[in-house]
Amino acid sequence: MKRIVFIILVIGTNIANDANAQTLRLISRKSVTLNRKINLDSNSLVKDSTGRVIPYQEWSPIVASHEYSMKYRMLGDSNHVEYTLYPFTEKQKELRYSQMPKPAESTFFKNGEDISSFSADDINGNGFKLKKLHGKIVVLNFWFIGCPPCRLEIPELNKLALSYADDPDVVFIAFGLDDSYDIKKFIRYSPFNYHIVDNSKPYVDLYRIDLFPTNVVLDKNGKVRFHSTGYADNLAYWIKKTINESK
Numbered sequence: 387m388k389r390i391v392f393i394i395l396v397i398g399t400n401i402a403n404d405a406n407a408q409t410l411r412l413i414s415r416k417s418v419t420l421n422r423k424i425n426l427d428s429n430s431l432v433k434d435s436t437g438r439v440i441p442y443q444e445w446s447p448i449v450a451s452h453e454y455s456m457k458y459r460m461l462g463d464s465n466h467v468e469y470t471l472y473p474f475t476e477k478q479k480e481l482r483y484s485q486m487p488k489p490a491e492s493t494f495f496k497n498g499e500d501i502s503s504f505s506a507d508d509i510n511g512n513g514f515k516l517k518k519l520h521g522k523i524v525v526l527n528f529w530f531i532g533c534p535p536c537r538l539e540i541p542e543l544n545k546l547a548l549s550y551a552d553d554p555d556v557v558f559i560a561f562g563l564d565d566s567y568d569i570k571k572f573i574r575y576s577p578f579n580y581h582i583v584d585n586s587k588p589y590v591d592l593y594r595i596d597l598f599p600t601n602v603v604l605d606k607n608g609k610v611r612f613h614s615t616g617y618a619d620n621l622a623y624w625i626k627k628t629i630n631e632s633k
Contacts, residue, residue: 426456432469445471453479483620492602492615494595500608502592506559508581509566514559516608523556523632524604525625527580528595530563531572535617536599540578542622547579549626555606556629561586601625605632 426432432445440448448454454471455478461468474482495501503516516524527543529536543558550556560580562569569584583589590596603612603625612628614621 426469430467430469431461432471435470435472440471480623483623486618486620489614489618489621489624490616492595492597492600492613494593494597494600494615495602495610495613497610497613499610501602501604501610504589504592506561506583506586506589508559509569509584510581512581514557514581514583519557519604520608521555521606523606523629524608525556525558525580525629526602526604527558527560528586528590528593528600529560529598531568533598537576539599539617539621540576543625544577544579546622546626550629551579555633557581559583561589563587563590603628603632 426449428442428446432440432442434440448471449456454473456469456471458467458469460466501516505513505515507513525547531537547558550558558580560578560582562582562584563586564572564584566584569582572578573582597615599617600615601613601621602610605611611632612624614624618624
């Protein structure tokens with residue numbers, strides 16, 4: 387029987403098994419150490435850049451989003467600290483992601499090689515044949531609903547796909563193991579802005595994939611230019627970088 391496993395690659399901040407659980411674990415722990423002397427916990431005084439005090443229920447998911455930097459200052463003595471959140475600029479995000487290790491490569495593909503062709507219809511009836519996609523950059527994702535790191539990466543993949551929404555030469559296809567009914571129910575509350583192919587076990591078997599999520603970028607000649615398995619904070623950065631280098 388084929389082994390199906392999902393993994394999380396941890397880079398930078400600890401990533402929990404689920405987006406919501408990740409936030410709760412990050413914040414509900416005794417504390418998150420920022421340095422040897424200062425701890426951030428649910429009782430900490432946190433403000434935004436305007437000086438407004440942010441309640442715990444609001445700042446906890448902000449901290450977990452990795453979209454903000456945090457500065458602190460001492461209030462009188464070392465037992466009282468005030469924290470201020472500042473959103474990263476796009477340049478700061480890009481610099482941060484570029485300095486992280488590159489996401490771990492998968493064992494199912496090799497850079498510079500062609501992959502076996504496929505013919506598939508997405509859940510909206512759109513047909514795709516890999517041979518007919520030559521001349522376009524093709525971004526592939528292999529996932530399933532019960533895979534926490536798969537769900538965790540979707541928001542960033544959505545932003546990525548939307549950034550190329552007006553570019554007909556970049557195609558995003560997600561092969562989901564679940565059936566159409568379950569996928570449509572899932573994306574009703576958690577949109578996924580790829581073309582989603584349901585019941586994708588035949589395609590998973592075609593490429594002998596048994597670790598999820600797995601992501602692949604094919605250049606205009608159909609050759610693999612990037613591939614990875616597992617979750618990484620900077621996955622979308624590397625996919626975008628590969629797309630732009632393949633144009």
